Amino acid sequence: MKKKLFEFKTRTIVATGLGAALFTLLFMYVKIPTGIPETQIQTAYGVGAFFAAMFGPICGGLIAFIGHFLSDSVQYGSA
DSSP states (O other), X not given: OOOOSXXXXXXXXXXXXXXXXXXXXXXXXXXXXXXXXXXXXXXXXHHHHHXXXXXXXXXXXXXXXHHHHHHXXXXXXXX
């Protein structure tokens, strides 16, 4: 029997939803200011990388895509 390249398990789907929600909130509200004007460090990228390391690159890509889509939709009115 042929083995699938990637399987969507319940754990992966839940991690994607949780990671996207966390990514959205961190992307909108948690920023570390630097001494350079108009420059901030985004903490959401670290969380996205952590979830990608734990659950795989497809889950990490979906987290980043959904998180960016939701934060852009809420902040600017459209993606």
